[in-house]
Amino acid sequence: MTKLKDNYFEIKRAGINTTFQDSGRKNLNHIGIPISGVMDKRNFTLANALLKNETNTPVIEFAYQGPLLEFNGDKIYFVITGDVKFEIIKNNKQKITGLPYNVYAIENKDKIDIQSTNKSVYGYLSLSENIILDEIWDSVSTNTKAKIGSNNGDKLSDNQKIKIHHKNRNIALSKLNYIDKKIEYIRVIKATNFDYFSEKAKEVFFNKDFKVTKLSDRMGMRLEGQILENIISTNIKSEGLVKGVVQVPSDGNPIIMLADHGTIGGYPKIANVISADFDKLSQMTPGTTIKFKEVNLEEAEKLFKFYNLETTNLINQIS
Amino acid sequence: MIKNILNLGDAAVYCDFGKDVNQEINTNVINYFKNIKDKKINGIINVTPSYNKLIVSFDLEVTSYSKVKKIIENLELEKKFENENKLVEIPVCCDENFKLDHDRLEKKLGIPFDKVLEIFFRKEYFCYMTGFIAGMPFLGDTSEKLRTKRLETPRVKVPKGSIGLTEQFCNIYTYESPGGWNIIGNTPLEIFNKERRSDPALINPGDKVKFNKITQEEYDKIKR
Numbered sequence: 380m381t382k383l384k385d386n387y388f389e390i391k392r393a394g395i396n397t398t399f400q401d402s403g404r405k406n407l408n409h410i411g412i413p414i415s416g417v418m419d420k421r422n423f424t425l426a427n428a429l430l431k432n433e434t435n436t437p438v439i440e441f442a443y444q445g446p447l448l449e450f451n452g453d454k455i456y457f458v459i460t461g462d463v464k465f466e467i468i469k470n471n472k473q474k475i476t477g478l479p480y481n482v483y484a485i486e487n488k489d490k491i492d493i494q495s496t497n498k499s500v501y502g503y504l505s506l507s508e509n510i511i512l513d514e515i516w517d518s519v520s521t522n523t524k525a526k527i528g529s530n531n532g533d534k535l536s537d538n539q540k541i542k543i544h545h546k547n548r549n550i551a552l553s554k555l556n557y558i559d560k561k562i563e564y565i566r567v568i569k570a571t572n573f574d575y576f577s578e579k580a581k582e583v584f585f586n587k588d589f590k591v592t593k594l595s596d597r598m599g600m601r602l603e604g605q606i607l608e609n610i611i612s613t614n615i616k617s618e619g620l621v622k623g624v625v626q627v628p629s630d631g632n633p634i635i636m637l638a639d640h641g642t643i644g645g646y647p648k649i650a651n652v653i654s655a656d657f658d659k660l661s662q663m664t665p666g667t668t669i670k671f672k673e674v675n676l677e678e679a680e681k682l683f684k685f686y687n688l689e690t691t692n693l694i695n696q697i698s
Numbered sequence: 699m700i701k702n703i704l705n706l707g708d709a710a711v712y713c714d715f716g717k718d719v720n721q722e723i724n725t726n727v728i729n730y731f732k733n734i735k736d737k738k739i740n741g742i743i744n745v746t747p748s749y750n751k752l753i754v755s756f757d758l759e760v761t762s763y764s765k766v767k768k769i770i771e772n773l774e775l776e777k778k779f780e781n782e783n784k785l786v787e788i789p790v791c792c793d794e795n796f797k798l799d800h801d802r803l804e805k806k807l808g809i810p811f812d813k814v815l816e817i818f819f820r821k822e823y824f825c826y827m828t829g830f831i832a833g834m835p836f837l838g839d840t841s842e843k844l845r846t847k848r849l850e851t852p853r854v855k856v857p858k859g860s861i862g863l864t865e866q867f868c869n870i871y872t873y874e875s876p877g878g879w880n881i882i883g884n885t886p887l888e889i890f891n892k893e894r895r896s897d898p899a900l901i902n903p904g905d906k907v908k909f910n911k912i913t914q915e916e917y918d919k920i921k922r
Contacts, residue, residue, distance in 0.1 A: 408744040408755075409731065410890075410899045411829035411872075515892060525832050525873070527892060568707055571714075616719055617827075617836070619746030619753035621710045642829040643748055651707030654758050676763060679708035683758050 386452030386508070388541040394493065396442040396597075397535040399510065399528070402435050404518035408619065408642045412527065415520040415638050418501045418597060418661040421690050422460040426505035428694045429458045429482055429553050437512055437519045437529075439504040439541075445493025446504075446535065450485050452543065456550040457491065458482045461502030461662075462559065465493045480555040499559075499662040507550045511542040522639050524598060555697045564672035565656050568679055570624065572615065572647035580607040580631075584649060585671055589633065593665045597639040600660070602669060606631035609647060617645040623652035623660075637661060653679040655686040699726065700752075703770065705763045710755040711770060719749045719838075719866075724826045727752050728904045730770075732779040739769055747903055748827045749836075783904040785822075788870070790861055790909045791917040792883035798860070799849075799880040806846040806880075815911065817841045818882065823868060825905045833872040833890025833899040837907055840866055852878030859884040861909070870901075883911075886920040 400423070403416025417423040417440055427436045439446070445463065458481065459465055465477040468490040477483065477491075479502070485491065496502045512519040512529040519529040526532030535541075573581070583605045594601040613629035620626075624636045626646040635652060636644075638661075652660055653674060663669060674682070699715070706712040713730065715723050724747075731747040734754060741760030746753045756766050792815055800811050807814060823837035840863060848864050853876065856862070860871040862879025869879060872890040889900045901907055912920075 405743040406735075406745070408746040409828065409903065411832040411834055414743070516895070527832070568705070570706060571704055571712055616749050616751075617830070618748040618751040619744075619829075621706055621744075621753065621755050623707050641831070642746060643827065644830070648706070651710075653708050676705050676708055680758070680762060683708060687759065 386455070386543040386545040388448040388450055388543070390446055390535055390537055390539045390541065391449055391490070392447035393535045393537050393539070394441045394444045394446040397446050398440050398521040398523065399437050399512055399519050399530060400440040400521065401437045401519050403520045403638070404516040407516060411642050412516070412525065413522065413638065413640050413642055414622070415522045415528065415597075416518070417503070418638055419461065419503070419658045421658050421693075422501070422503050424690055425480065425555065425557070425693060426458055426460040426503045429460070429480065429555060429697055430456060430505055430507050430550055432505060432507070436505065437510055439510075439535075441493060441502050441504070442496070442500050444495050445502060447490060447492045448541070449488065449490045451487060453545055453547065454484055454486050455543065455545070456482050456484050456507035456548070457504060459493065459502060459504050462497045462499045463493060463502040464495050464497055465491065468492055478554075480557050482550060482552045482554065484552070498664060500664055501661060506543065507548050508546055509544040511544055524639055553697050555693060557693060559662075562656070562659050564670050565660055566653045566672050566674045566679070566682065567625065567650035568653060568674060568676060570648035570651045573649055575609050575611040575647045576627070576649055577608040577610045580609070583607065585673055588668045588670055591663050591665050591667045591669055595665060597637055599637050599640055600635040600663070602633045602635070607633060607649065611647075613647065614645050615647055617643045620644050621651070623654070623657060624648050625650045625652065635660065653682060655679065655682040700730070700770070703767055706753060708763065709758045710753055711763060711766050713752040713754070713770060715750040715752070717750070719826075721824050723750050724824075725904065729775055729779065730773070731903070732782075733773060733775050733777055734770070736777060737773075739766070742766065746829070748829075779904075783906065785906045785908060786901050787908050787910055788885050788887060789912040789916065789920060790883040790885050791912050791914055793914045793917075796860070796884035797882055799882065802849075803846070803863075803880055803882065807844060809843065814844060814882065817843055818863075818868075819909055819911050823907045823909075825901050825903050825907060826867075827903050828899055828901065831871075831873050831875050832892075833901075834869055835889070835899075835901040835907070836867055836869055838867045840868055846880060848878035849880065852876055856881065857884065859886065859889075861885060884917075886917045
C-alpha cells in the first residue's frame with residue numbers, strides 16, 4: 380500500500396464554535412490569562428481513553444453545530460463524545476449513522492459530519508493521531524476572546540486544513556455505553572459576599588428557578604428569572620475570580636464564570652459552583668431551568684471524589 | 699498581614715488583607731504572591747493578587763483547601779523580591795485622536811484639560827495588579843484633583859493602547875475591549891505581547907510607572 384504524504388482534514392463546514400482544546404494553561408491568572416481548556420472534562424477524558432491516547436491529548440471541541448470534515452490520508456481512528464448526532468460519509472457515498480463513545484476508522488476521502496449536539500452544548504472529537512498544533516504556555520487551548528492559543532487564537536473556519544502527524548497506530552474499535560444523567564440541581568458553596576444579599580434574595584437563590592440565557596459562552600453563563608437584591612454594595616474592589624464563581628452585578632441577574640472568564644472582577648460573589656458539577660453546568664443550553672442547592676466544603680470534596688471515581692469506572696467499562 | 703482566610707468554592711483559598719486599598723497593603727499581597735509562586739507548591743494552579751486580596755486556586759485532585767490553607771498560614775516570607783520591581787516609562791500621546799474624554803473630564807473635574815495632563819504626568823504610579831484582560835495594569839494613586847467615576851454608559855470598544863482614569867486609579871487597555879474608564883491619551887507601546895513568552899507583560903504588580911507626554915509625530919515613529 381502506498382503511503383500518502385500529507386494527512387489532513389479539510390474543513391468543509393467549520394460549525395458554530397469549533398476550537399482546539401486540552402486541559403488548559405496554568406499559573407498565568409496574575410497577568411490576565413485564564414486557564415481556558417475543555418468545558419466538559421469528563422467527555423474530554425473519555426474521548427482520549429477510548430483511543431488509548433495520553434490523557435491531555437488535544438481534541439476538537441464543538442458547540443451546537445459541529446464541523447463537516449473531509450479526511451485526506453491513510454487510515455486513522457476517531458471517536459466522538461458527548462450527546463452528539465453525527466454521520467460518517469464514506470468515499471462511495473454510503474452513510475453510516477455515528478454513535479458517540481464508539482471508535483471508528485476512516486480512510487482517504489471519507490467525511491465526518493457532526494450535525495449537532497442533542498439537548499447539550501459541547502461535544503468532542505478525538506483522533507488516534509496527533510494534530511499538528513502550536514502550543515503557547517504549555518497548552519494548545521484556544522481562547523478566542525484573548526486571541527491566545529493554537530490556530531492564532533481563533534475558532535476554526537471553513538476551508539481550513541487540520542494537519543495530522545501520522546504514526547500509523549492500530550487501534551481497537553472500542554466502545555462504551557454511556558448516557559449522561561441529567562441532574563436536578565447545580566450544587567454550590569456560599570461565597571465570600573453571600574451576606575451582601577437580602578434575606579429574601581438568599582431564599583430566592585436556593586429555592587427558585589433560574590433560566591440559562593442566550594448570553595452564555597465559554598467565558599460565562601448569564602442567568603435570568605429572579606432578581607437578587609443586594610443590600611450592601613453592588614461593587615466590590617476588583618479581586619481575583621475562579622471558575623464557578625456566581626457574580627451578581629447591579630441588575631441582580633447572576634453570571635457564572637466559566638473556562639475563559641476574566642481573571643479579576645468587581646461584582647459581589649454570592650456562591651461558587653462545586654467542581655463536581657462543572658461539566659454538567661457547562662452542558663446546560665439556553666432556556667434550561669437551573670436550580671441551586673447548597674452544600675458545605677466537606678460535602679463538595681466528597682462529591683468531587685465521587686465524580687472522579689465515576690470517571691474511572693467509565694474508563695474501566697470501555698470494551 | 700492576612701486578616702482572614704476563607705474558601706472560595708472547593709478549589710481556592712481566599713486571603714483577605716482587609717478593606718483598605720493602599721500601597722502598603724498591596725505590597726504585602728504581592729510579597730505573599732511572589733513567595734507562594736517561588737515555592738512551586740504541588741497542586742497550586744493559579745495565584746491571583748489584587749488590591750487587598752489574594753486568591754490561591756488549586757487542583758482538587760492533588761491537594762485540598764485545608765492543606766493549602768495550612769501552607770499559607772505557615773509561610774515564611776523570607777524572600778523580599780523588591781529588587782525585581784522596576785520603573786517602566788510609558789510614552790503617551792494626548793493629541794486630538796486620543797483624548798476621547800477631553801470634554802467630559804473638563805466638566806467633571808472643573809479644570810482645563812491642559813491642567814489635567816500637567817497633574818497626571820507629574821506623578822509616578824504604582825502597579826497594584828494586572829488582569830481583567832491580558833496584561834492590563836491597574837495603577838495608582840492619581841491626584842485627588844483627577845478622581846471621577848466611570849462613564850455612565852461604558853464604551854463598547856475602547857481602542858488598544860488607551861490610557862484611562864477612574865477614581866484613584868489609571869490603566870492601559872492592552873487590547874481593544876469594552877470599558878468605561880475616562881480616556882486621556884494613547885500609548886504606541888505594546889504593553890502585552892504574547893511573543894515575549896517568559897515575560898509577556900511590560901508592567902507587573904509592584905512596578906513603578908512613569909508616563910511621558912509625546913507628540914503625534916513621536917507616536918507615529920514608535921508605532922512604526
